[in-house]
Amino acid sequence: MSVLKKTFHINKKDFIHAGEASIKIKNLLKSLNTDPKLIRRVAVCGYEGEMNVVMHGGEGFLNIQINTGKILLNISDDGPGIEDIERAMEKGFSTALDKYREMGFGAGMGLPNMKENSDHFTIESEKNRGTRVGMVFFR
Amino acid sequence: MIVKELTDQLELQIAAGEKGLSREVLDGYCGDLLSDVMGRAPEGCIWLTVQGHQNILAIAVLREMAAIIIVGGHTPDEDTRQKADEEGIPILLWPKSAFELAGRLWAIIGKK
Numbered sequence: 001m002s003v004l005k006k007t008f009h010i011n012k013k014d015f016i017h018a019g020e021a022s023i024k025i026k027n028l029l030k031s032l033n034t035d036p037k038l039i040r041r042v043a044v045c046g047y048e049g050e051m052n053v054v055m056h057g058g059e060g061f062l063n064i065q066i067n068t069g070k071i072l073l074n075i076s077d078d079g080p081g082i083e084d085i086e087r088a089m090e091k092g093f094s095t096a097l098d099k100y101r102e103m104g105f106g107a108g109m110g111l112p113n114m115k116e117n118s119d120h121f122t123i124e125s126e127k128n129r130g131t132r133v134g135m136v137f138f139r
Numbered sequence: 140m141i142v143k144e145l146t147d148q149l150e151l152q153i154a155a156g157e158k159g160l161s162r163e164v165l166d167g168y169c170g171d172l173l174s175d176v177m178g179r180a181p182e183g184c185i186w187l188t189v190q191g192h193q194n195i196l197a198i199a200v201l202r203e204m205a206a207i208i209i210v211g212g213h214t215p216d217e218d219t220r221q222k223a224d225e226e227g228i229p230i231l232l233w234p235k236s237a238f239e240l241a242g243r244l245w246a247i248i249g250k251k
Contacts, residue, residue, distance in 0.1 A: 016218070019197025026201060036182075043201045044177055051173075104190045109174035117178075 003067050004032075010053040010060040010077070015103075018054045021062045022046035032066065038137060041117040042071055045135050048110040049075035055100050056080070057131060071137040073118070082125040089115065089123070140164050140248060142206045142229050145185065149243060151208060151231040154215055156223035162205040167244050169237055173198055180204065185244065187237045191215040196222040204228065210237040 006028070008021035026043045046062060053060035057077030065072040082088045088095075089111050096106025111133075115121040118135035125131040143160040146153060153160070165183030170176040171190055180186060180202045187208050188195060193216060199207050206229040209215055215223070215230050223230045233240050 015192075015194060018194060019201065023197060023200050040182075040202075047177055047197065047201055048174065103192055103194065104171050104173040104176075104188075105194075107172040107174045109172070109178060113174055113178045 003065060004028075005063070005065045007064075008062045010050055010057075010062055010075075012054070012058050012060075012079075014054055018050050019047055021050055025062075025064055028064075029066070029071075035139070038071070038139060042073060042137055044117045045073055045114045046075075048114050049073070049133055051105060052110050052131075052133075053077045053079070055096055055105060069139055071139065073135045073137070074132065076130065076132040078130040081127045081129050082123075082131055083127050085123055085125055142185070142231075145206075145244070145247065146229075146231055148247065149233070149240070151233055154209070154223075154230040154232050155220035156206070156227055156229040158224070159206065159227040159229045162227075162229070164205040164248055167241065167248060169241055177202065185248075187233075187241060187244075189213045189237075191219055193219040193222050195219065196226055196228060199228045200226055206231055208233050208240065210240060211235070 022043050029039045057079030060077030063074045087093050091112045092108040094106040094108035100106045119138045120136035122134045142162050164185050166181040168180040168184045169187045171188050182203045183205050185206050187210050189211050191213050208231045210233045212234045
C-alpha cells in the first residue's frame, strides 16, 4: 500500500463543523478495511484534537498519514499555547470556559484520552506559540 | 432488538433520524460529559443524555451508536435534528429522568 496523506483545516470556535474531519477519517479508514478497533482509537484521538483546537486553539490543521505499518495523526494550531503541559495532561484538569462545560466539554479528559488511545504520543507547546500534538498508531 | 421496537415499547417520542429506526441496539450508555462518552461508549449502544446540541451527532457517528435518547424533557436544537436526519441516527425523547429509563432499558437489553 502506498502512503496516503490528508489534511483538514479546523476553524477556530467552529462548533458546527467540529468532528467532521474525524468522521471523514473514520470513513476513509473503513474503506481501507482497517481493523475496527484501530479506527475507533484514531477517531477518538481525532475528535478530541479537533475539539481542543475549536475550544482553545486558533486556526488549526489535522494531518493524517496512513502507511502500511502505522498511522500518523498530527494536530496543530496557532492558538495561545499551553502554559503548563504537565497539568494539561492530568485527568480532570481543564481551562475550558463555563459555556463549553455546559455543553459537556471541558471534562479534562481530552489530552489523556488521546494519550491512552495512541501507541505513541507527543505534545509541544509554548505560550503564544500554538500547540502541536503528534500520535502514532501501529497497525 | 432494533431502535423501533424499543421506541414502541417505551413510548419514546421520535424527534429526528427516522431512517435509522432499524439500527440494532446492542448496549446502553449514560453520560453528559462528551469526552467520557467519546472514550467509553460501546458500539451499537443507545445513549442517554441531557445534551441537545449538534456535537452529540459527531459522537454518535464516531462511536457507531444505534440512537440517542435526550432525557429529562430536554430537546434537541434544530441543527441537531437536521444532522440526525442526514446521518440517519435516531434522536428520541424521554420526558422523565435518565435513572428510570436506564432501569427499564437494562431490563430489556441489559447484559453482564
